[in-house]
Amino acid sequence: MPLPKAELHLHIEGTLEPGLAFALAARNGVELPFKDAEELRHAYHFEDLQSFLDLYYRLMAVLHTEDDFAELADAYLARAAAQGVRHAEIFFDPQAHTSRGVPLATVVEGLGRALDTSEERHGVSTRLIMCFLRDESAASAMETLLAAKPYLHRIAGVGLDSAEAGHPPAKFREVYEVAAELGLRRVAHAGEEGPPAYISEALDVLGVERVDHGLRCMEDPELVERLVRDRVPLTLCPLSNVRLRAVRTLEEHPLPAMMDAGLMCTVNSDDPSYFGGYAGDNFDAVQRALGVGEERLRELARNSFLASFLEDDEERRALLIAEVDAYDFGADRA
Ligand SMILES: Nc1ncnc2[nH]cnc12
Numbered sequence: 489m490p491l492p493k494a495e496l497h498l499h500i501e502g503t504l505e506p507g508l509a510f511a512l513a514a515r516n517g518v519e520l521p522f523k524d525a526e527e528l529r530h531a532y533h534f535e536d537l538q539s540f541l542d543l544y545y546r547l548m549a550v551l552h553t554e555d556d557f558a559e560l561a562d563a564y565l566a567r568a569a570a571q572g573v574r575h576a577e578i579f580f581d582p583q584a585h586t587s588r589g590v591p592l593a594t595v596v597e598g599l600g601r602a603l604d605t606s607e608e609r610h611g612v613s614t615r616l617i618m619c620f621l622r623d624e625s626a627a628s629a630m631e632t633l634l635a636a637k638p639y640l641h642r643i644a645g646v647g648l649d650s651a652e653a654g655h656p657p658a659k660f661r662e663v664y665e666v667a668a669e670l671g672l673r674r675v676a677h678a679g680e681e682g683p684p685a686y687i688s689e690a691l692d693v694l695g696v697e698r699v700d701h702g703l704r705c706m707e708d709p710e711l712v713e714r715l716v717r718d719r720v721p722l723t724l725c726p727l728s729n730v731r732l733r734a735v736r737t738l739e740e741h742p743l744p745a746m747m748d749a750g751l752m753c754t755v756n757s758d759d760p761s762y763f764g765g766y767a768g769d770n771f772d773a774v775q776r777a778l779g780v781g782e783e784r785l786r787e788l789a790r791n792s793f794l795a796s797f798l799e800d801d802e803e804r805r806a807l808l809i810a811e812v813d814a815y816d817f818g819a820d821r822a
């Protein structure tokens with residue numbers, strides 16, 4: 489049995505495996521610029537965040553119907569469960585679908601259908617986090633937020649993703665103010681490719697409770713001190729960082745230094761279909777490449793539940809943390 493963990497940084501569109509992409513393309517009559525799944529896999533070499541995003545947006549165009557979104561999410565939940573994920577807070581990018589004519593209702597109801605049966609089918613509790621594309625306008629984000637009002641019973645929070653450089657968090661100040669008024673939790677990608685100042689800005693201007701990535705905080709000792717003092721959770725994604733060249737090699741990933749500094753780190757998969765692994769694979773990778781030991785793996789797993797939005801189910805949170813504390817590494821892999 490793998491180490492129980494929560495996944496807090498996962499883009500559902502980034503779980504689209506080549507096989508499912510081709511099946512949906514055939515079903516929906518979408519032309520893909522690749523001969524087959526094998527050829528598509530060979531395209532998974534990225535220079536930076538943007539070169540990945542270009543393929544990510546192109547491929548998700550195979551998603552059209554409620555069934556497509558339900559199938560995508562159910563496939564992720566099955567894979568995640570097999571790697572010990574017991575709770576998943578799942579990002580989705582509504583503007584990437586509405587901009588090509590897929591209604592928000594189709595996306596949310598399709599994903600929602602898979603999430604509704606997740607605990608029963610996979611033993612994974614879930615939350616949905618709606619992300620705004622930061623390289624689109626603040627007006628478009630606001631329009632998306634307001635359009636989501638009928639679906640807020642399904643949406644726990646808002647996030648901010650896509651191309652980071654040149655799109656500072658403050659661009660979305662009003663959007664996050666309205667999100668807070670609507671009772672939504674707030675997170676944002678910051679410090680993946682953008683500077684440490686974007687991390688401070690996400691905290692100060694957007695009022696985020698967690699920082700997605702936050703990797704570049706290590707360039708600013710005062711910021712590290714603040715994040716440690718305030719126990720701000722960081723949702724790190726080691727395999728993603730290597731594939732998108734935020735770090736040169738996995739062996740050079742700052743995770744151990746970040747944990748040494750006292751930062752509240754979690755380990756997640758980001759876009760597992762594209763970056764070579766799901767949550768458990770990321771845990772295995774840091775254990776293997778960085779020599780992260782068993783007690784630190786346990787700390788990462790514990791942090792994942794502590795940083796999760798399980799406030800409305802403290803009983804489940806306590807139960808899952810107790811499972812982490814009692815986990816026997818000798819009996820199985822993490
Ligand atoms: N790693 C990432 N950074 C920013 N936006 C994303 N959208 C999907 N994955 C992303």
Ligand SMILES: [Zn+2]
Pocket residue numbers: 497499649677700758
């Ligand atoms: Zn991400």
